Amino acid sequence: MAAAERSLPLRGCHGLAVRALQAHRAIPQGLASGAIPRLASGAGPVRNASGGGFAALAAVPLLSGTSHLHKRRRRPAVFRCAASQVETKLPKPVPVILLSGFLGTGKTTLLRHWLETSTDRVGVVVNDVAAVNIDSKLVQQMTYNREGEVNAIQLQNGCACCSLGDELLVSIYDLIELGTQDKPFSKIVVELSGVAEPQRVKENFDQAKASGYYLANGFELSKVVTLLDASTFCEEYMEYQNILERDDLVDGDVGEMGDCSVVELLVEQAEAANIVVLNKTDLASKEQVEATRAVVKAINKKATVLETSYSKVALDTVLGEVGHAKHEHGGHEHGGHEEHGHDGGHSHASDCNDPECTDESHGHGHSHSHAEDCSDPNCSDASHGHSHSHAEDCDDPNCTDPSHGHSHSHGGKTTAEERFGIASFTYSARRPFSEKRFTEALKKWPVPKHSDLQLMLGDADPDTDHPMATVIRSKGFCWLEQEPSTRIYWSHAGKDMKLSYSGVWWGAMTEQQVKIMERLSPGEYERSQREEWDDECGDRRQELVFIGQRLQEEAIRALLDECLLTDKEMKAYKKRQEGAQGEWGEEMYQAAASPV
Ligand SMILES: Nc1nc2c(ncn2[C@@H]2O[C@H](COP(=O)(O)OP(=O)(O)OP(=O)(O)O)[C@@H](O)[C@H]2O)c(=O)[nH]1
Numbered sequence: 001m002a003a004a005e006r007s008l009p010l011r012g013c014h015g016l017a018v019r020a021l022q023a024h025r026a027i028p029q030g031l032a033s034g035a036i037p038r039l040a041s042g043a044g045p046v047r048n049a050s051g052g053g054f055a056a057l058a059a060v061p062l063l064s065g066t067s068h069l070h071k072r073r074r075r076p077a078v079f080r081c082a083a084s085q086v087e088t089k090l091p092k093p094v095p096v097i098l099l100s101g102f103l104g105t106g107k108t109t110l111l112r113h114w115l116e117t118s119t120d121r122v123g124v125v126v127n128d129v130a131a132v133n134i135d136s137k138l139v140q141q142m143t144y145n146r147e148g149e150v151n152a153i154q155l156q157n158g159c160a161c162c163s164l165g166d167e168l169l170v171s172i173y174d175l176i177e178l179g180t181q182d183k184p185f186s187k188i189v190v191e192l193s194g195v196a197e198p199q200r201v202k203e204n205f206d207q208a209k210a211s212g213y214y215l216a217n218g219f220e221l222s223k224v225v226t227l228l229d230a231s232t233f234c235e236e237y238m239e240y241q242n243i244l245e246r247d248d249l250v251d252g253d254v255g256e257m258g259d260c261s262v263v264e265l266l267v268e269q270a271e272a273a274n275i276v277v278l279n280k281t282d283l284a285s286k287e288q289v290e291a292t293r294a295v296v297k298a299i300n301k302k303a304t305v306l307e308t309s310y311s312k313v314a315l316d317t318v319l320g321e322v323g324h325a326k327h328e329h330g331g332h333e334h335g336g337h338e339e340h341g342h343d344g345g346h347s348h349a350s351d352c353n354d355p356e357c358t359d360e361s362h363g364h365g366h367s368h369s370h371a372e373d374c375s376d377p378n379c380s381d382a383s384h385g386h387s388h389s390h391a392e393d394c395d396d397p398n399c400t401d402p403s404h405g406h407s408h409s410h411g412g413k414t415t416a417e418e419r420f421g422i423a424s425f426t427y428s429a430r431r432p433f434s435e436k437r438f439t440e441a442l443k444k445w446p447v448p449k450h451s452d453l454q455l456m457l458g459d460a461d462p463d464t465d466h467p468m469a470t471v472i473r474s475k476g477f478c479w480l481e482q483e484p485s486t487r488i489y490w491s492h493a494g495k496d497m498k499l500s501y502s503g504v505w506w507g508a509m510t511e512q513q514v515k516i517m518e519r520l521s522p523g524e525y526e527r528s529q530r531e532e533w534d535d536e537c538g539d540r541r542q543e544l545v546f547i548g549q550r551l552q553e554e555a556i557r558a559l560l561d562e563c564l565l566t567d568k569e570m571k572a573y574k575k576r577q578e579g580a581q582g583e584w585g586e587e588m589y590q591a592a593a594s595p596v
Pocket of ligand 1: 110492
């Protein structure tokens with residue numbers, strides 16, 4: 001084994017768990033090499049070295065935050081038809097679970113747990129606030145469930161307000177279409193970004209359904225699950241109260257108001273949930289967990305509250321917990337679980353005679369068909385046809401109908417930036433960090449740090465003015481001088497930072513190793529070559545996303561740039577690496593080389 005290379009952990013390449021390896025062995029060949037669905041042709045060239053077109057598709061980003069696919073798919077209003085006209089021909093709607101929670105609360109951990117343990121085929125949409133979707137790169141490896149069936153993953157980056165409108169519907173619609181090519185998905189899980197407001201997403205779904213928008217057919221919103229960090233939630237919630245009481249801040253300092261709004265977002269996410277998961281109980285005291293539970297109950301008394309660490313909540317528990325997502329309207333509420341009757345005192349078959357009611361699940365004796373255009377200029381009922389085509393942009397600034405075209409009109413800002421002052425940027429570089437300077441830079445950052453690596457990160461002399469002090473969440477991959485083959489995962493959320501092994505860079509493998517790993521993670525090598533490759537470094541890189549308020553982007557960039565090897569150091573590094581590539585631990589060979 002090369003001196004610089006530590007033994008390869010059996011946890012696997014690119015985070016692939018041994019369990020996933022076993023699941024993969026059970027995959028029928030025919031399934032792994034299934035036909036490439038029609039959808040693929042619209043998603044750009046899909047090539048797959050392993051011949052597993054379907055599997056490769058699972059790892060291909062079908063949406064990347066731009067609206068090109070959405071624009072291509074927009075059809076004029078004439079294609080819309082009332083739900084009642086097509087209802088009878090549709091198969092059972094696929095339940096959709098919205099997974100929400102503030103930055104770093106454990107959503108991806110939960111999603112990975114579900115994908116690892118699921119015996120059904122699950123469709124996944126991963127939305128991330130930053131331009132680089134780190135979460136999707138972690139989830140993409142979970143291509144197969146325990147039965148060897150292919151899951152499918154769609155990616156979405158960017159503006160929660162806009163892209164979670166009809167682009168989210170497009171993603172779900174595409175997954176449902178994909179399900180018709182093979183075994184349908186038993187459920188679809190949407191991991192919302194940490195700054196998304198689930199209530200807005202629910203409203204978008206409701207409106208799209210009500211309007212009979214074709215993209216909304218085939219699924220139903222089943223649950224909203226919100227994760228909270230039990231170790232930090234209360235403190236943040238209490239801080240909100242304190243700041244509000246301080247007139248000096250409320251009146252004068254708009255910047256500080258941004259801090260208040262983060263808490264508003266936490267509250268909104270808890271409010272919209274059917275199930276609230278108090279996660280990270282291992283980091284919380286008993287009092288913190290109890291206090292969090294009490295606050296959540298005060299915010300949302302109908303939600304079921306679960307406690308766990310490392311997001312160990314069974315998917316079946318979530319699905320079995322309540323029937324349908326909570327619908328609220330007017331003065332009466334359709335409860336999520338025990339109160340859930342979905343009949344607000346009248347049958348759906350009969351007409352509701354509440355003139356104020358806009359709930360599409362009630363019968364209403366409206367005077368025109370949904371297929372026709374409504375000519376009332378003041379009508380805001382999304383279930384009525386309105387006069388502009390989906391192919392065109394709607395210019396009503398107040399319109400929230402997801403079936404209408406809306407250009408991104410935030411002047412380049414996302415809602416997270418506008419409402420909460422939360423921005424993000426990605427730091428990228430193609431040089432390793434000097435271990436010494438990297439360690440020094442992190443030491444002064446005033447958050448507790450953990451590491452699987454042998455780095456001395458203890459926070460001696462923490463600097464409260466550290467450039468990273470305003471970062472709420474940071475994550476991504478890094479490349480260290482002393483770990484030339486190992487992809488290192490950097491994950492920091494609130495008051496916790498960890499560096500862990502995340503497999504081996506593709507660029508550090510021999511040809512034979514690549515072949516073995518491709519069998520475990522079909523399509524991943526190709527994807528990496530397409531998206532992450534550099535002739536000299538392969539996929540080795542620094543790729544770190546920083547999310548926070550009043551981010552000191554320049555200072556963070558300068559700090560990390562300082563950690564990169566200098567030209568002289570780089571020369572010495574390359575010399576050391578010559579001929580150092582390629583040895584694996586025996587156990588890795590044994591696991592990977594077993595017949596599929
Ligand atoms: N100690 C501890 N760490 C946890 C727990 N759950 C998740 N983590 C860690 O917290 C970090 C963030 O977890 P993720 O699952 O990526 O969080 P997320 O909500 O998907 O993050 P964003 O998508 O960026 O909002 C990772 O380093 C996880 O390993 C937990 O219960 N206890």
